[in-house]
Each structure stands twice: as structure tokens, then as C-alpha cells.
Amino acid sequence: MVIELLTRRYPGMRAWLMQRLTGLVMAIYSVMLIARVFDLKPQDYQSWLMFFEPWWMKVASLLFWISLTIHAWLGIRDVLKDYVPNPQVRMMMLNVVVALLWVYLAWATWLFCTL
């Protein structure tokens, strides 16, 4: 049913629900991350590398970053729609945001893949 609501048939609900689902993913990851920090207590660069080394940690971190990208896009899009009335300026700012989010996502993916 949730999958149904994420289809093009429900454009409003899709964005609204996606923002909440990605928020949930980020919340769960954050709790897990904090618990792992308390557990392993990484002190230096090597221990941080080991912190992110397990494959499941990389997958979870990448999932978090994808969620962050979608969440940020939906949120910033709403803010720009509210506060930038000029359509040309708004479109330009939206394009900058999209480009930045893609760059950050590609960067994060590269980081986790090369760890």
C-alpha cells in the first residue's frame, strides 16, 4: 500500500510520504551510529576507518546518504518555492541545489566504495 502511494498516481502524497520515510531511515541510522560510537569509541583515523569497514555499515551509510539527499531536495525545494517568488531565480537556485546534491551523493558513494 505504501508502495502504491509512492507512484505517480499520488504526486502530493508521494513527496510527503517520501520525506517521512527518508526521515525515518535517517533517525534509525543516527541512533545506530551513536550506539556504535559509544561501543567502539574510535579515537584516531585508523579506528574510524575500521568503524566504517564492515559491508553492512557501508550499505547503511550509503542508504542514509541517499535518504538525506532525497529529504534535503524535498525540503529545500519547498523553502525555495515559498521564499523565492521570481521563477527564473528560483529555477536557477533549484538547479544549483540539484547539482550540489548529486555531487555530494557521488562523492559519498565513492568514499564508501573505496574504503
Next chain:
Amino acid sequence: MKKMKFSVYRFNPDVDKKPYMQDYDVVIEDSDQMLLDALIRIKDLDETLSLRKSCREGVCGSDSMNINGKNGLACITKLSELVEPVVLRPMPGLPVIRDLVVDMTQFFENYNSVKPYLVNNDPPPATERLQSPEDRAKLDGLYECILCGACTTSCPSFWWNPDKFVGPAGLLQAYRFMSDSRDQALDDRLENLEAPDRLYRCHNIMNCVDVCPKKLNPSLAIAKIKDLKFEQAREHKAAKKTTKKSIEIKAL
């Protein structure tokens, strides 16, 4: 008898280049209990002041205005509870026609866009379309809206997108008809609100709940519409496989 200080927003587009605040010291009689009584005293002092008023008992919604920074009805706002100087402005987010009178065209366009009337294609019965007491109870907390506009004009989502976001009053009415057992247009009503900005621009700021003079809860009605969306999606999915089942609506 005592004196009270008021600071009132004044703007006459025929004369003034820009709005200004005008101060009044008003003698309040013991019989003057509500803000509207004081406004009528001010009107006696200065007949150029424009404001709307009608029933003077919180039923018509005409004298909705911004009172010390919060929207409310002048006729049911107690003078004894107001901090001086009492600052009166027109409701925010709508064009000012003059002084405290705003142009509510956009508000009513949004209200009309949700089809605030029963849609029932069955032949009309001899008397009226009956409801069970349980079905009637589902309308409590919804039908009491007097369309004063206090909620919608205190909503930042409406300020930024008045032509797109329906606003709390319109959405409360949308849910009022969605939850009416006599209505047959639930699917159409939900489709009507599906565009990204019509319903989903509500960010649960809840100014609407804070200011409603009838103590209604548009925010809860908006959440209930989203619940119905989930039910609709479940039905659409089930309809692909089997037969249709009706959506059950619970009272607020």
C-alpha cells in the same frame, strides 16, 4: 468606566500612500465587555474607521481581525484580557480594502475549490436524506466552522502560496464533506487535493488550531484526509485484485 489605549491599522487606498497606525484613547463604559464594543466607541470618535461586523456574538465571523498579534473575533474577545495598548490590524495574508477590512476573494475561492456541498447522485427521497446518530456525530468538530478566515490567514503556508494551498478552513470543510455518510464523491474529493501544493503544504505549524474562535482543529482534519489517502490507496490496490470495499470514517 475607564480609559483604554488602542493602536489601529489605518489605510485608505484612495487617500493614503502607505498604511499607518493611529492611536486612540477610548472611554470604556461598564457595559462594554468585548473588543467590538470598544471598536464601536472608536467608530463614534472617528467615523472614518472601517471594519466589518454583524451578529456581534461569534456566529457570523465578520469581525475577524488581528488582535495584539493573534487572529480572533472582536465580538468574543474580552477587553479585560487584552494587554494595552491594544494593537489591531487586518487579518494578514489578504489584500486590505480599507483599515480593518480585507478582500476575502482568495479565501472563498479556495473554499469553493473543495466543493463544499453534498454530492449525491441518488434520486432525492420524499423528505430528506437521513443519517444515523453515529454518522451525524462524525460531523461534530467540522460543521461548526463559521468561515471567519482567522485560521487560514494565520497560516504561513497560505501566506506564501495563497493561490495553491487550500488553507485550513477549506481543508476542514473538505474533510467535513468527506466524512458525511450522504456524500458520494469521496474519491473525487481526495483526487482534487492530490496536487502537491493543495493539501501537502500544511507543515503542522498549528497556528490554525491556536486561533480558531470556535475551538476547531483543522490540523487534525488535515491528518484525517491523509489517513483517507492511505485508505484510498489500499482500496485501489485491492480493487486491482478483488472487489471494492467502502472506506470507514471515524469521528474526530
